[in-house]
Amino acid sequence: MTTTAPPDDSRVAVGTALDFTPKPGAAPATRMILAQAGHEVRLMLRNPEQLLLTIVIPALMMVLFSGESLVATSGPGKRIDFYAPGLFGAAVLSTAFTGLAIATGFERRYGVLKRMGATPLPRWGLIVAKALCVLCVEVIQIALLSAIALAMGWKPHGDPLAVIVLVVLATGTFAGLAMLMAGTLRAEATLGLANFVFLLLLAGGGVIIPLSKFPSGVRHVLDALPISALTNGLRDVLQHGATLPWANVGILAAWAVAAIAVAARTFKWE
Amino acid sequence: MGQPAVEVTGLVKRYGAKTAVDGLDLRVQTGTITAVLGPNGAGKTSTIECCEGYRRPDGGTVRVLGLDPVTQGEQLRPRIGVMLQSGGIYPSVRAVEMLKHTAKLYANPLDTDALIERLGLGSAGRTTFRRLSGGQQQRLSLALAVVGRPELVFLDEPTAGLDVQARHATWELIEQLRRDGVTVVLTTHLLDEAERLADTVAIVDAGKVIAHDTPDALSTANGAGDTEIRFTAPAGLDLAGLLAELPAGLTAAEQPPGAYTVGGDVTPDVLAKVTSWCAAKDVMPQGLSVGRRTLEDVFLDLTGRELR
Numbered sequence: 001m002t003t004t005a006p007p008d009d010s011r012v013a014v015g016t017a018l019d020f021t022p023k024p025g026a027a028p029a030t031r032m033i034l035a036q037a038g039h040e041v042r043l044m045l046r047n048p049e050q051l052l053l054t055i056v057i058p059a060l061m062m063v064l065f066s067g068e069s070l071v072a073t074s075g076p077g078k079r080i081d082f083y084a085p086g087l088f089g090a091a092v093l094s095t096a097f098t099g100l101a102i103a104t105g106f107e108r109r110y111g112v113l114k115r116m117g118a119t120p121l122p123r124w125g126l127i128v129a130k131a132l133c134v135l136c137v138e139v140i141q142i143a144l145l146s147a148i149a150l151a152m153g154w155k156p157h158g159d160p161l162a163v164i165v166l167v168v169l170a171t172g173t174f175a176g177l178a179m180l181m182a183g184t185l186r187a188e189a190t191l192g193l194a195n196f197v198f199l200l201l202l203a204g205g206g207v208i209i210p211l212s213k214f215p216s217g218v219r220h221v222l223d224a225l226p227i228s229a230l231t232n233g234l235r236d237v238l239q240h241g242a243t244l245p246w247a248n249v250g251i252l253a254a255w256a257v258a259a260i261a262v263a264a265r266t267f268k269w270e
Numbered sequence: 271m272g273q274p275a276v277e278v279t280g281l282v283k284r285y286g287a288k289t290a291v292d293g294l295d296l297r298v299q300t301g302t303i304t305a306v307l308g309p310n311g312a313g314k315t316s317t318i319e320c321c322e323g324y325r326r327p328d329g330g331t332v333r334v335l336g337l338d339p340v341t342q343g344e345q346l347r348p349r350i351g352v353m354l355q356s357g358g359i360y361p362s363v364r365a366v367e368m369l370k371h372t373a374k375l376y377a378n379p380l381d382t383d384a385l386i387e388r389l390g391l392g393s394a395g396r397t398t399f400r401r402l403s404g405g406q407q408q409r410l411s412l413a414l415a416v417v418g419r420p421e422l423v424f425l426d427e428p429t430a431g432l433d434v435q436a437r438h439a440t441w442e443l444i445e446q447l448r449r450d451g452v453t454v455v456l457t458t459h460l461l462d463e464a465e466r467l468a469d470t471v472a473i474v475d476a477g478k479v480i481a482h483d484t485p486d487a488l489s490t491a492n493g494a495g496d497t498e499i500r501f502t503a504p505a506g507l508d509l510a511g512l513l514a515e516l517p518a519g520l521t522a523a524e525q526p527p528g529a530y531t532v533g534g535d536v537t538p539d540v541l542a543k544v545t546s547w548c549a550a551k552d553v554m555p556q557g558l559s560v561g562r563r564t565l566e567d568v569f570l571d572l573t574g575r576e577l578r
Contacts, residue, residue: 018384020450022421025377026348035374043362107360115358118322119375120348120418 026120036121036129041136044099053198054094054141058087062148065208084149084156085234086207091141092167093205093227096134096174098198104130104182105190113269123269134171142167158237162244166237169252170230176259177226183267206231226255273336275300275422275453276321282329283316283477290316292477293330298470303444303454305464308474309573314457315355317474318424321455322352335422348376351415351423355430358411361400365391365410368399369417376418385413390439404431412440416447423447425456429463441467461566471565475573489563497562498533499544501555515547516540536560 026032044050066080107113116126146154182190203209205227211219222228233248276298283291291313298304306314319325320332323339323346332339337346359368366386373379386392389409394402402410408431415423428444429437444467447454458464464471465485472482481488505527512532513522520534532544541560548555 018380018388018446020380020416020419020447020452022349022450022452023378023419024349024421025418027375027377032375035371039367039371042367043360047362110360111354111356111358112360114324115352115354115414117324118347118350118352118354119372120344121375122344 029122029125032121033125033129033132036126037132037136040103040130040133044103044133044137045140050099050103053195054091054099054137055144058091058094058141058145059148061090061208062087062145063152066149066152078153078155080149080152080154081239082210082235083208084145084154085238086231087145088142088163088167088234089170089205089227089231090202090207091145092138092170092230093174093198093201093207095137095141096171097178098194099137100130100134100175101178101181101194102187102191104179105185105187105194108182108269109187117269131171131175134175135168138167138171156238157241159243162237162242163234165244165249166230166233166252169249169256170226172256173226173252173259176256176261176263179263179267180259183263201225201227204228206235224251226252226259229255273300274298275335276304276455277333278317278321278330279332280330281317281320281327281332283313283320283325284328290477291320294474294478296472296479296482298453298455300453301448301451302469303448303456303467305468305471306455306457306474307459307461307464307471307569308457310459312474312573313477314474315426316477318426318455318457322350322424323347348418349421351418351420353411353415353423353425353428355426359399359407359414361398363399364396365399365402365406366395368410369413372414373417378419380417380419382417385417388443389413390436405433405436408432409436409440412443416443416452420452422453422455425454427458428456429458429460437463461564461569465565473569473572480572481568485565488568489565497536497560498531499536499541499558499560500529500531501558502529503548503553503555504528507551507553512544512547515543530555533563 027035044054062083066083104113113126117123121129146156178194181194185193201207204214204222205225206222207227211222211228211232214222223232229248229251233245233252236242236245236248274297276296278294278296281291281294281296282289290311294313294317296304296306296317306317308314316325320327321334321339323343326340334346335349339346366382369382369386373382386395389412391406391409391413394406394410397406399407399410408428412425412428415425425444429440432440441463444454444456448469456467468485470482471485471488472479473488474480505524507524507530509522509524509530513520516522516532517535517540520532520536520540522530522532524530532540534540545555545558
């Protein structure tokens with residue numbers, strides 16, 4: 001019952017000649033993933049709220065806390081040697097948890113994930129692209145914060161590989177928790193709660209207040225938080241020259257497995 | 271005629287206790303434009319979303335380009351284009367950026383600059399999605415659906431909210447898609463859109479296809495008469511008296527009051543009898559016309575006139 005198209009259609013010829021003749025096909029997976037990751041990095045760096053959270057706040061804290069005696073530090077050593085690892089932890093938390101949770105919450109709300117589901121980019125590819133995006137922003141953050149810290153006389157120790165292990169495990173944990181939150185709450189609730197949790201963890205995760213300041217009962221609980229494992233581990237390496245802080249790596253690995261498993265079970269794309 | 275582009279058999283889709291699609295059958299031939307027409311809540315979008323792989327059918331089978339959209343989605347998605355009813359685009363993305371990014375996900379995308387020009391989005395290129403007008407947002411969504419050079423596109427209400435110029439530009443683009451060999455499935459509320467564009471129209475109501483044919487065949491389907499006489503005159507004329515003058519098998523109706531239609535096998539003789547009956551009553555039949563039943567008449571007959 002195919003009806004033939006009307007012969008000639010001079011109206012259409014007016015615009016640019018476009019040929020819609022089907023020629024379908026997905027781009028190679030690597031190209032799709034890199035394109036998606038680049039697209040997401042550009043969007044994240046263009047968003048003023050995200051920049052404030054991930055770049056401006058950690059950088060300001062680095063300058064303020066390390067330069068002036070606003071907060072008493074524990075133990076010997078320069079203030080910057082205490083704050084630089086803590087604020088690296090804050091930077092990772094801001095991108096992998098708060099930033100990712102808020103962005104994903106609104107992507108669900110606006111139907112962006114649904115639309116992406118109609119493109120050739122598979123879901124696993126989207127997840128890999130988001131992970132690359134987060135890691136890429138973290139590299140920018142840590143490079144910037146390191147430059148500020150070095151300018152303020154920071155002398156890092158330890159093995160950079162150990163830093164990478166800690167950051168990757170923490171990123172997995174925070175990203176899992178972010179997806180859990182974004183996948184179950186409304187976008188506005190995610191926005192509020194992700195910021196609130198960020199502030200709580202800044203205070204209670206060994207970022208700016210040494211955990212030794214807390215009563216020992218509370219401290220044991222706080223030590224088991226992923227943010228504390230990250231900041232404790234980073235200090236073990238960067239401040240005290242440890243090769244690989246096994247206890248903290250273990251805590252982070254357990255959190256990462258649990259967070260990703262729960263997020264994978266609960267996350268809804270629409 | 272080859273394999274159909276879309277073959278839906280006995281599709282059932284439930285949301286909780288509500289059955290949105292209830293044993294729906296639909297066949298779309300390759301290279302045609304099919305309009306899925308129906309009142310709100312008839313099950314159009316649920317059906318299309320089962321074809322796109324967004325929803326898992328509760329019963330029946332769905333094959334799109336010979337593939338199962340749920341289990342073979344990764345093979346299917348590069349070959350189809352999807353235009354969703356609401357954007358699905360992040361508000362801070364610029365129009366051109368979104369299109370160029372989407373193009374990178376395909377092996378042989380269209381030239382994005384030419385597509386932007388064709389859809390009249392040139393001036394909107396650097397504008398973020400949230401600042402585009404409703405019509406520009408719609409046209410960008412259409413561009414995203416076709417940029418990957420798909421074999422088959424699903425367009426959910428492609429001209430909703432467009433002004434007349436943009437609607438015609440969109441219709442011309444959809445006609446060119448067919449001419450270039452793309453199969454098009456679109457949903458619409460707009461009967462003139464279905465009548466103008468579609469090779470076949472599937473009328474969906476209460477989760478079933480209740481009629482599926484060419485617009486012409488649908489318009490002439492009911493009974494022998496494919497034409498009717500319409501006129502307006504003072505309300506309350508004696509229609510039984512009129513019918514008594516006419517050959518058997520004709521119908522006469524007044525709806526709304528003052529608007530009359532005489533349907534059935536309308537011949538020149540019938541027309542003369544109607545006008546002489548009016549003359550005898552000294553009634554002027556204003557706006558008298560003899561015409562084919564429109565798709566709108568068929569649609570209202572089939573789906574009822576009550577609002578829902």
